Ligand code: DX5
């Protein structure tokens with residue numbers, strides 16, 4: 337089983353975004369994680385559809401778009417048209433979550449749901465059979481460079497258990513405070529996709545930081561293939 341690395345451009349130098357993304361790809365990035373914030377669901381404002389469209393022109397790996405916005409349904413088509421391959425929405429804003437997930441899948445994208453640190457794993461119970469991945473926030477969303485919340489490790493294991501109970505092959509992604517120091521531990525708990533912003537783009541050598549993080553993450557991976565991966 338190979339762990340996927342998804343560098344988050346939130347911590348990138350936006351004046352040199354193309355170069356930064358290319359460096360992560362040389363280092364083995366499997367996805368590019370794009371954090372979309374609206375200043376309502378989270379206190380920060382970041383980037384939107386035009387940046388995803390530009391990234392699509394230069395990125396060689398799929399774009400993983402994490403929507404930290406109210407009313408995500410209004411923007412799914414725009415992000416799909418711009419070139420997203422994966423879109424995740426927070427369960428905390430999803431009043432009609434099944435409809436939202438169906439919409440994303442109807443566009444032939446991978447659909448994910450995101451849990452904030454204080455959101456119980458049980459909120460996945462009804463939606464689990466429909467999702468392609470579950471993103472566990474290991475910091476409160478809104479900013480890069482925050483400290484990993486230790487209980488997230490236990491939460492990942494609980495999400496895996498719930499998904500397994502539903503016979504779901506959905507992957508678990510983790511986002512927030514991940515670096516070489518804790519990547520192996522979260523992978524051992526059940527993570528298959530690692531998001532990292534400051535640990536990659538805050539490093540002096542982005543390519544090398546990506547490569548080192550991937551090696552550290554894979555050190556925690558169970559030997560042998562789970563579900564054929
Ligand atoms: C936070 C974002 C993250 C952020 C992670 O709300 O969802 O993707 O970029 O940054 P680090 O890896 O620095 O914690």
Ligand code: ZN
Nearest residue numbers: 344371402511
């Ligand atoms: Zn994110």
